[in-house]
Amino acid sequence: MYIVINIFGIALLYLSIFFTGADLKPAFRLSRPSINMLVQMLLREKQHSWNSKIEVPVTIYCLACGASYRVTADIFSMPVATVCRIVHSVIEEMMTILHRVIHFPKAEEMEEVGAGFARLAGNEAFRCTAGAIDGCHIRILPPGEPHKRSYINRKLFPSIVLQGICDSRSTFLDVYIGNSGSVHDARVLRRSSMYKQALYPPAGFFLLGDGGYPSLQHPVAIMTPYHQPVSTQVEESFNRHHAKARIIIERTFGILKTRWRSIFLRALDIQPLFAPKVVGACCILHNICVATNDVHQEEGQEAQPGLEAETEGTEFSFYGQASQIVTGIALPFQWLPSPSLPP
Incomplete structure (x- = not known):
């Protein structure tokens, strides 16, 4: 599910689905360009956040499927508490770009x-x-x-x-x-x-x-x-x-x-x-x-x-x-x- 990319000596974690050319709509109800646009907007708001390319899809998956934090945690191999934190954090960040x-x-x-x-x-x-x-x-x-x-x-x-x-x-x-x-x-x-x-x-x-x-x-x-x-x-x-x-x-x-x-x-x-x-x-x-x-x-x-x-x-x-x-x-x-x- 995840791959590690080394950039300037920093190991970054990414969802492998974004590198396979797979259709993202069945799971996320958004196209790849739509997801990428949101990721880029949030990256500009939070320059130190390298993990938006994981946090944003996790949040969108929760919204798209109406999945509980526990189900989402199983899908993304994360602790339930981490999923809860991610979803709340990303939605709060999205509120900062609402008027943009x-x-x-x-x-x-x-x-x-x-x-x-x-x-x-x-x-x-x-x-x-x-x-x-x-x-x-x-x-x-x-x-x-x-x-x-x-x-x-x-x-x-x-x-x-x-x-x-x-x-x-x-x-x-x-x-x-x-x-x-x-x-x-x-x-x-x-x-x-x-x-x-x-x-x-x-x-x-x-x-x-x-x-x-x-x-x-x-x-x-x-x-x-x-x-x-x-x-x-x-x-x-x-x-x-x-x-x-x-x-x-x-x-x-x-x-x-x-x-x-x-x-x-x-x-x-x-x-x-x-x-x-x-x-x-x-x-x-x-x-x-x-x-x-x-x-x-x-x-x-x-x-x-x-x-x-x-x-x-x-x-x-x-x-x-x-x-x-x-x-x-x-x-x-x-x-x-x-x-x-x-x-």
Whole structure:
């Protein structure tokens, strides 16, 4: 399993699988370029660590297979305590590079971001879209009292919430993780630094959210669909194109959960305080995979229905002020039914 390489008189230990040309995806659910990118990023953060090429695969294997520390220790011929230390250490190190991997676009990139959403929506009116936002529940084992009840979500299982914003390529632009499952999407939004500090989107752009979010202008601009039932064909057309663009965040969550299904499709058997870091590590790996075009063949789409909004801030009704805003966006780009609109 291991080989020793002598470099400048220093004996270094490496996993032999990385020198055989073997396909790494069955065991690690990542391609070789994706793993190498993470190794290099962590090496830059920790220059004295020669063993990242062992520690990173051990951690990724734990995430990919949902294996216990004991099983992973047997696979890699390591003591259980060593595996536990490695996994916690690597995930903590990954948190130091989170904002290098998951970050908002630069000002000069916003035109490209908007163009991507216009293509998804099938209408140029969405060229001012800066991202799609939604919440996703991550199942965990229930913590002990007195906090157990606060983690029970509306589907009656314990969870923490991942709030994500993505672009049209399914790249995460921002993640906010760790609110207990009983907290509504709108309240999670209000607690995020993105909302409190009005970090994103820039002026003139908006995020697309589902009905679980309020329609806001300040401190962040969020555009939601018209409430059902709609009263006009213009509103129906808007909702249709809005849904075609916004669905990318649901697909992004689906890709994340499918690749790391051993983590996300069963309860995380870890402390609630460490769970957000594990989820954050998976989001980092997701973005690395997008950057290296590392597509998992089983990746699919998973919808996360929105929660009823609990609103605060500058809110408006789509039957008043918002109608003017939406109509102002819509009419110049033929939102009214016409042959130029996709079905």
